[in-house]
Amino acid sequence: MPSYYVKIITKETEKLTEATLVGLTENIQTYLDDLERVTVSPYTNNEVMSSLMLKARGLQSDVDNYSRYKADYTLYHTLPRLLVNLRKDILGTLLVTIDGSVYYNDSDSYLTETRTDYRYTEQNWYREAVTANGRVAFINVHPQDYLKLDSVPEVFSVARLIKDPDSKQPLAVIMADADTVILDKIVRQVSFNVNSIVTITDKDHRLVYSNTYLSPEELHQFVKNPSNILYKQHSYVPVSRTIPISSWEITVWLSKAELASKVSWMHIMGASFAVGGVVLTFFLFFAYSRTLLTPFKEMISVMSHVQRGNMQKRVSIQGQDEIAQLGTALNRMIYQLDELIIKEYRTKLNLKNAEFRAFQSQIHPHFLYNTLNALLSLNRKGEHAHLERAIISLSGMLRYILTSHDTCSLEEEFSIIQKYGELMSMRFRDRLEIKITLDPEIAHIRVPKLLVQPLVENAIIHGVEPCEHPCLVEVSAEMLPKITDEDRFVIRIADNGIGFKPLERSNNQSIGLSNVKERLALAFPGKYDFQLDSRIGHGTYINITITLNKEELPQ
Known part of the structure; x- marks a missing residue:
């Protein structure tokens, strides 16, 4: 409604402004007519x-001094x-004869020189008058320099x-000057x-x-696109009328903001009704939310707990x-989902444990085979004391290996x-x-x-064993410096034995390495990196990098 x-x-x-412009145009037209009469x-x-x-x-032939004096006297007096009886608000008249003589008459009787x-003949106003060829020429605002x-x-x-009048030869150019204050007085007589x-x-x-200062850029905007003016953050509507005698255009730019302010009471009323409607809506909403929305909020809360695992x-x-029926269906769905998850979890857990123990069982015979060979070697050498200590150490290791824990x-x-x-x-x-080294920071992992x-x-x-020179086997585990937000530690096993070509390793070696990799994949899925490097005559180097979970970090 306000927009309408x-x-x-x-x-x-x-429409009112157009009617007002008719009178304003006639007043300016009358003033311009008076100026025009000065020029004739x-x-x-x-x-x-x-x-x-x-x-x-005098430009064509010699003129005696008396005649020249008489002509000057006439033009001076x-x-x-x-012009004395013409309008007093005309500043003065300037007459430039064809021979270059200049005569100026000040309307206020000042002796202005x-x-x-x-260079009078080189000015734009002079050229415009000559171009008009006897018709009146309206000169734009210019300095009286x-x-x-x-x-x-x-x-x-x-x-x-x-x-x-007879020969139509040019005799002089006459120009009547008027102050722009006159236009301001005429405009201010009309109410806008x-x-x-x-x-x-x-x-x-x-x-x-x-009536307002306009820079050249602002004036260009007013002239270029008069239907869409934005001046000092305000939009304007143009109403124009042309002054016939001068082809001048007088334009009144009506402020849209001022026009809109006349219906501001409608905005106030509309805002009041809107606020009242919002208050009433909220009152009704809170009045009925307990019965309608509370059950849904409870269901959302239950689903959030279920999403978190409860x-x-x-x-x-x-x-x-219907809401109660929906709640019953939700409870039934949570119960069935819980049963399904438990069944699926137990199945996968049992499968994973079975695989883990299967890989674990591969280690025991492999370990015992190599250890018994070592004991057999000591027995052949007749080192019974060393053999006894070795058997005691082996029994302690077997006791640890045969415990029920998998980790x-x-x-x-x-x-x-x-x-x-x-x-x-x-x-x-x-x-x-x-040589064995363990970082205390990760000893509990x-x-x-x-x-x-x-x-x-294997090392x-x-x-x-096949090597004839003394060998060193280094085993270490340490925390790696943080490069990203994740914490990682590395386990290194290095020896300077005979080494091997990774593609040509023996079956015994393959069993041990494959078993370790499979168990790493089960224990740390997607969070480990296994690197092996071996060269014949230089030894073997194994690097296992594992990413830690937050709960595994030291507190």
Whole structure:
């Protein structure tokens, strides 16, 4: 409704403004007519015309001094008397004869002098008057710089070329100057909207008058796209009318904001109704939300708990309506889902444990086979004391291996490796040195039982035993520096034994390595990296990098 009434008010204001412009245009037209009559005043006096003709003849032939003096006297004294009864708000008239003489008459009777160093015939107003060829020429606002004044005012003028009535030869150019204050007085006699802008432009869209200062860029915007004006954050509607005699265009720019303010009471009423409606809506909403929305909120809450893994949460059901039936169906679905998850979880867990134990069982015979060979070697050498200590160490290792736990801490794993190393040192004596290093920060982290031991066993059996020179087997585990947000640790097994070509490794080696990889895949799916590097004559290097879960980090 406010938009509709703004359109109506805008149209009515435009019509009223158009009617007002008719009177304003006539007032300006009357003033311009008075200025035009000033430019034809030389034609009304024979002495003035004779003096101008004498000036023109002086260019063709010699004129005696008396005649020249008489002509100057007439133009200095007679011509001003012709203009004395004209409008007092005309600033003055300038007459430039064809021979270059300049005569100026000040309407306020000041003895204002013209400049002698001024090129009158090269000015735009002079050329426009000559181009008009006897018709009136309306000159745009220009400085009155042809006079000797302390400050140069801006004026607009009416100019005309004075011609010999008989020969039609040019005699002089006369120009009447008027202050733009006159236009301001005429415009302010008419009442417009407070924020309206009034502009008067000539036929070339140059600004003659404006009741508000407009920069050249702003004036260009007003002229280029008058239907969509944005000036100082306000939009305007143009209403224009042309002044016939001068082809000037007077335009009143009506402020849309001011027009819209006339229906501001509608906005207030509309806002009041809207606020009242919102308050009433919220009141009704809160009045009925307890009965309608509370059950749905409870269902959402239950589903959130179920999403987080709490399968014991249920919806409290009241009544027999559709919402109660929906709650019953939700409870039934949660129960069935819980049963299905438990069954599926148990199945996968049992399968994973079975696979894990199957891989674990592969290690035991492999380990016993290599260890019994070591004991057999000690027996053949007749080292019964060493054999007895070795059997005691083996029994301790078997007791640990045969426990029911499938996992152990790194500290326990490295302890078994230490015992196994002692057992192997008894066999190889000076040919084997084992160096074990464990970072205390990760000693508590749990890994599959006998994860590292088979790799150490492979290093000794397949790397050290065939070698004739003393060998070193290094086993270490440490936390890696943080590169990303994830925490990682690395397990390294290195020896300087005979080495091998990875593509040509023996079956015994393949069983141990494959088993370790399979158990890593089961224990740390997608969170481990296994690297092996071996060269014949340089030894073997194994690097296992594992990413830690947050719950495995030290607190």
